[in-house]
Amino acid sequence: MQHVRTSLRIRLDSPHGGSVEGWLHDVTDPRERAEELARLDTDRAARLSALLGPHGTARLADSVDRHTAAGLLGQLGIAGGIEVLKVMRPDRAAGILREMPVPLVVELLARMGRGSSAALRSVLSWPADNAGAHMTPEFVSLPVDTPAGEAIDQVRSSAASGAATTYLFVTGEDRTLRGVVPFRALVLSPSERPVGDQMVTDVISVSSREDREEAARLLNDHGLAALPVVDEGRIIGVIPADSVADIAEEEATEDAERQGGSAPLEVPYLHASPWTLWKKRILWLLVLFVASAYTGTVLNHFEAELEAVIALAFFIPLLIGTGGNTGTQITTTLVRAIAIGEVGLRDIGHVVRKEVSTGALVALTMAAVAMVRAWALGVGPQVALVVVLTIAAIVLWAALVSAILPLVLQRLGVDPAVVSSPFIATLVDGTGLIIYFEIAKLVLW
Structure with a gap:
């Protein structure tokens, strides 16, 4: 790493500039590249931007995380930033602008002018989680009666401006999406044949207000090169296929952070300050702390039972730990299945049957192990029976709750990833204790 930093510094400080393009090829790891740029x-x-030019700087910004790219553009000043933004694809540029201070974004867009910034403003008008925020408004749309030869000429002129040309979208009045024509089919068609005669009318599209994860799923499942984005039937942009990886990575990161009991970070981890991490974690920790308090309430309520049979206390950590672990395994698997579209609320019956059946097998296994543990501690047959029955009941209860809760939350419009490992563990802990002592009351008294 040190020789790379020194090499870049020499090239930038050299009166001849050196081979910065060579440096870009040498530093192939985006993280290393981001570290170098953050230190400039x-x-x-x-000087780096001057050596690379606007297109080279745009490619460099596109090769690192958006937070680092935003820092680089911010250092170039208004004029330099505008030059780079103008040659970037609108969806990429909008993603970088979302990482920059709002006053600076407003000034950049104002200085660009209404015409030059129209595409960026269109993308930025949508929330970051919506499909509309990941589209490029630059695409080729044609009336149904456009001859193929004229359409090809329009594709040539549009391609020069960076518009997406893999598909040509056929529109009716008010840009209503009517169909799609692959460019290859257009080239092979007689020049006088209208595009409406060769279009595919069964077009897969996504609403601009749809979640970005659904857009990525459609692109991936159908193997599309671009996905049209519609607003009330009118096409307003397309999402290129190369956006799938970015969306999938962001969604997976958010889900992982939520399942760990933390709010998602808006910046890369190494750029997050202790204050930022505190803000993202403390709310969930406080919620879980309050939720855990009822475990103490349950223990206090059954204090008499604990005093009467001290041996019951020996198994509390074992029982609540097993329930929490069971729930965590199920929610981790199920939340991921929901995220990639494998299951939905319509499948709740199948999911419950599958998880409860699996839970029954797990319960039998764990009950047998618990019997051995109780025998080893010499607590007596009655307490051993309580432990065996309880561990089976808790495993089944955890399986049922964990199978239902993520699907219900998704139906209510809540990200099922909030059913985090700490949340499930806390929920099962308290309810598991109630199950434990209620079974103890039935068996022992």
Whole structure:
């Protein structure tokens, strides 16, 4: 790493500039590249941009995380930032702008002018989680009666401006999406034949207000090169296929952070300050702390039973730990299945049957192990029976709750990833204790 930093510094400070393009090829790891860019001061960032030119700087910004790219553009000043933004694809540029301070974004868009910034403004008008925020408004749309030869000429001129040309979208009045024509089919068609005669009318599209994860799923499942984005039937943009990886990575990161009991970070981990991490974690920790308090309430309520049979206390950690672990395994698997579209609320019956059946097998296994543990501790047959029955009941209860809760939350419009490992563990802990002592009351008294 040190020789890379030194090499970049020499190239930027050299009166001849050196081979910065060579440096870009040498540093192939985006994380290393991001670290180098984050260390550049304003003068060196400006020199780097001058050596690469607007297109080279745009490619560099596109090769690192958006937070680092935003820092680089911010160092270039208004004029330099505008030059780079103008040659970037609108969806990429909008993603970077979302990482920049709002006053700076407003000034950049204002200085670009209404015409040049129209595409960026269109993308930025949608919330980051919506499909509309990941589209490029630059695509080729044609009336149904456009001859193929004229359509090809329009594709040539549109391609020069960076518009998506893999598919040509056929529109009716008010840009209503009527069909799609692959460019290859257009080239092979007689020049006078209208595009409406060769279009495919069964078009897979996504609403601009749909979750970005659904857009990525459609692109991936159907193997599309681009997905049209519609608003009330009118096509307003397309999502290119290369956006799938970015969306999938962001969604997977958010789900992982939520399942760990933390709010998602808006910046890469290494750029997050202790204060930022505190803000993201403390709310969930406080919620879980309050929720855990009822475990103490349950223990206090059954204090007499504990005093009468001290041996019951020996198994509390074992029982609540087993329930929490069972629930965590199920929610982790199920939340991921929901995320990739494998299951939905319509499948709740099948999911419950599958998980309860699996839970029954797990319960029998764990009950047998618990019997051995109780025998080893010499607590007596009655307490051993309580432990065996309880561990079976808790496993089945955890399986049932964990199978239902994520699907219900998804139906209510809540991200099922919030059913995090700590949340499930806390829920099963308290309810598991109630099950334990109620069974103890039935068996022992």
